[in-house]
Amino acid sequence: MKTARIAACAALFGASTLMLAAGQEANLADLRGAVKIDGSSTVYPITEAVAEEFGNAAERVRVTVGVSGTGGGFKRFSAGEIDIADASRPIKKSEVELAEKSKIEFIEVPVAYDGLTIVVNPKNDWCTSLTVEQVKKIYGAEASAKTWKDVNPAWPANPIKIYSPGTDSGTFDYFKEVVIGKDGAIRSDISVSEDDNVLVRGVAGDQNAIGFFGCAYYFENKSRVRSVAIDGGKGPVVPTVESIEDGSYAPFSRPLFIYVNKASAARPEVAAFVDFYLKNVSKLAGEVGYVRIPESILSRVRANWEARRTGTQFIDAKGEAVHGALADVYK
């Protein structure tokens, strides 16, 4: 009996030293509690991948991820119902005010890039690159092009068939803001679908079609649609993992974020989750079809997270939204 007890003690002691040696991994396994996440369905695949891996390491932490959309996520975030909000765009001024009203401080964490890809049918042999001005001619409500010839006189006079994601999506918002600006409008005689797979099918089936969606859909359908190089002023650039990561695919690379409630970040399971997120997101983002943030920016992100730096860097002191590449805006 006594020897058994001694053996048990020894085993316990051995186990505890092993756990110390294993360091963080063992700590994760001891964590309990819950991490509640909601927001953008664009960011969802990344957060799902992180939550899956985190769940393997920290089995007793109950992680839930919802898909209410970026706006819906921020609403729940401001009501204090969730710890982390997934967002496919920076937080808006009205949303910051709502959070301030309920005394919620947040930490802004860019996690990956999505490259909006403009695609045409593979049989379209004329349109290999477009300037932002030309994209505006195709999609803008004013001076809208009826045929490809209207965009560039050297191109055939075929009518353009235009596809676009749903007007409620963050993808659409970002595209509109970059191409037309805040106050302009996208033309209304276009085919809209909430499901990007429908856009892929539409463009794949019509020689004169053009459409745009997140790069994950393009990477999966490279044989069915062809990407158009974008000339943002420094010559045409094709969307690839490299050109999106280094920022040369401009202005259609957009950052994706998670926003962490500062009060929640004091809880060990939430802090561990975000630590884990930043440690693994570079690898996991690529696996689910997105593009990682370069190490130079990611180290800034980590430093800001470690310092629990609150507030957004995408709204300036005058309350105006700040535009531009992540590398320039995010310090």
Added chain:
Amino acid sequence: MATPRPAATRVFQNRAFLWLCLVATNVAVVVLAVLLLSIFWQGFGELDWDFVTKSASRKAEDAGIKAPLWGSIWVCAICALTALPLGVGTAIYLEEFARRTRFTRIVQTNILNLAGVPSIVYGILGLTAFVRMFGAFGSNLENAVEFGSPESLFYLRLPFGSSVLAAGLTLMLVILPIVIISTQEALRAIPSSLRSGAMALGATPWQTVWGITLPAAVPGIMTGAILAMSRAIGESAPLLVVGSALFLRFTPENLMSEYSVLPLQIFNWAQRPQAEFHALAAGGIIIQLAVLLTFNGVAVLIRQKLQKPLL
């Protein structure tokens, strides 16, 4: 007196009408058959024990539907257990007991209107009434009033938050008008001679309803219940509003648990870029059909057990 039309014309009209009805029936059946065949064609390969026992994953081959499956079962069970007694009770009151006053007419009109309200509106109502309880307990869940331990089966919390109970009650609101209206129709179809007969033998109104009217109306009520549950199990819009999660690795353990539901998971898989996930969506649809058939099977069973011949 009009001259009768020639017999040949009348026979032709009769035949034509028969054919028209047959075509109409077959259009519906063929569309359904094509839909089911394509779903089974795509999704049958995904179905195995792993699919229903594994959680969501970024890798299609590791992904399963455990959490949404159990979430849907919990939410729909709560919905059925609350909507049926409430709905049938309301209908019995309105049909058998209430006198036709201005008040009952207003209630009746309201119910008819509510049956046509888009379900997302009920989602907003559920969010205010069940999830946040009008902010009466503060906005943060940390201030919630709790009863019992969070790990026990009988844990309760006010406000309900984004829990299976809040979701089930929200779906109850969605299907309540359908249950009430179909029960009323079923009760109206019972010949009043049956009620008069019971009354003549000295039965109280309560005995008449419980012993005569209700058993005779059970088939109609259960048909309404089947239609209502079929709607409830396919709803996703109101559940998104009341805060259904999509990714979780655990199944509900009490009424306050977080949850996911099948339609959300199916939609998410269907709109992923990778084709492997589209096959998973088809597999999810088969599982959802199976859950729906199970719920409806229970309704059919109740119908068989309770049905009494009218003679």
